[in-house]
Amino acid sequence: MIITCLFLLLLILLAIGAPVAVALGLASMITIFVFGDESLQSVAIKLYATADHYTLLAIPFFLLAGAFMTTGGMARRLIDFANATLGHVKGGLPISAIFACVMFAALSGSSPATVAAVGSIVIAGMVRSGYSEQFATGVVCNAGTLGILIPPSIVLVVYGSATSTSVGNLFMAGVVPGVMLGLLLMVATYVIARIKDMPAMPRASVAEWWVAARRAAWGLLLGVIILGGIYLGFFTATEAAAVAAVYSAFVSLVVYRDINLFRAPKVILDAARLSVALMFIIANAMLFAHVLTSEQIPQAITQWAISLGLSPVGFLLIVNLLLLAAGSLMEPSAIILILAPILFPMAKQMGIDPVHLGIIMVVNMEIGMLTPPTGLNLFVASTVTGQSLTQVIRACAPWLLLLLGFLAVITYVPGISLALPRALGMM
Secondary structure, X not given: OHHHXXXXXXXXXXXXXXXXXXXXXXXXXXXXXXXXXXXXXXXXXXXXXXXXXXXXXXXXHHHHHHHHHHHOOHHHHHHHHHHHHHOOOOOHHHHHHHHHHHHHHHHHOXXXXXXXXXXXXXXXXXXXXXXXXXXXXXXXXXXXXXXXXXXXXXXXXXXXXXXXXXXXXXXXXXXHHHHHHHHHHHHHHHHHHHHHOOOOOOXXXXXXXXXXXXXXXXXXXHHHHHHHHHHOOOOOHHHHHHHHHHHHHHHHHHHOOOOOOOOHHHHHHHHHHHHHHHHHHHHHHHHHHHHHHHOOHHHHHHHHHHHOOOOHHHHHHHHHHHHHHHHOOOOHHHHHHHHHHHHHHXXXXXXXXXXXXXXXXHHHHHHHOOOOOOOHHHHHHHHHHOOOHHHHHHHHHHHHHHHHHHHHHHHHOOHHHHHHHHHOOXX
16 A cells, blocks of 8 residues: 555656656655654654765765866867877777767766767767768767766766665776777777768877877876775775865866866856755655665565566566666666665575676666656757757667667676676675
């Protein structure tokens, strides 16, 4: 009865257009008041307590680091380095754009930020070089999803907080799948470029490459600092986020000087707005998860799933179908916070590694970022290029087959995700 009421209220609120955060919080509070004996004060305390996680401090810091990198010239310098490295091959510009997305994803932790930062620079350049706007948009929009898979990933931080899984292990587990997906996109682009005889840029000289590498070095060094610091034990993932924020501010203000002290408060304010919006969703989603846990709903669903005799293969297939459907309707962090408390105990009971499950969920969220009606990357790409949402959806559609194939491989070959953290002795 309680679970029916909870999910029915959530669906009704979403159907009438309530924001996801409001729908989650309101459905949870009504359920608590109707079926529980808790006061409004105790609900307020729980709302605060559920979001009072040290791990979640990483989110505003990573958002602040991304804001400085996006506003400053770090993205442009990474793109120049990518062009100098790969621009001379067939289809060099789109391949360079994918390479730039891989590098920026390793710095920002955000998929929309990656699409906005890289897309605003390279899409127009590709069109001027003879590529169709539809092809250029599809490449960047899909490669931009790497922002939530390659560490540091904000979505992985949320998953780690929701399931008490090591964020450091999750970050290391995202490296190989992220690089693998980036390479797959590059290879697919190269094959298309060969078939359609797309243009290539002149080969950069050693001196030109060195100049581009030197200018991008400060940005490239950040990824080394974050992952190296976590692996070597200098700081936790949350402390790495703080280091990233300070470092990106220093580089933008002092080294590159793309942002002056008068613009810095606006950058900080923009990051604060995003942080507040995301933390509001997280707080309400955790209250929702608290209701589920207190009523032992995940445990009941786990026992029901086991009684059906589902194998791990069948269970993961159902998980993927559920996440793909949810990803087209809701924001990734909200999905993680709603479904992870339900799926996590079931996966654990079936012997599925929590880190592997986290990577599976994030890859599903990547596809969700490209799926209408609420795929966030679609809206960002539409804003950047000035194309209609329908045109952007058409541009991204052919690439979804590649992403779905990649999802199947990641789901059923856990060694891809777990190899690096195991090799580093973290698991």
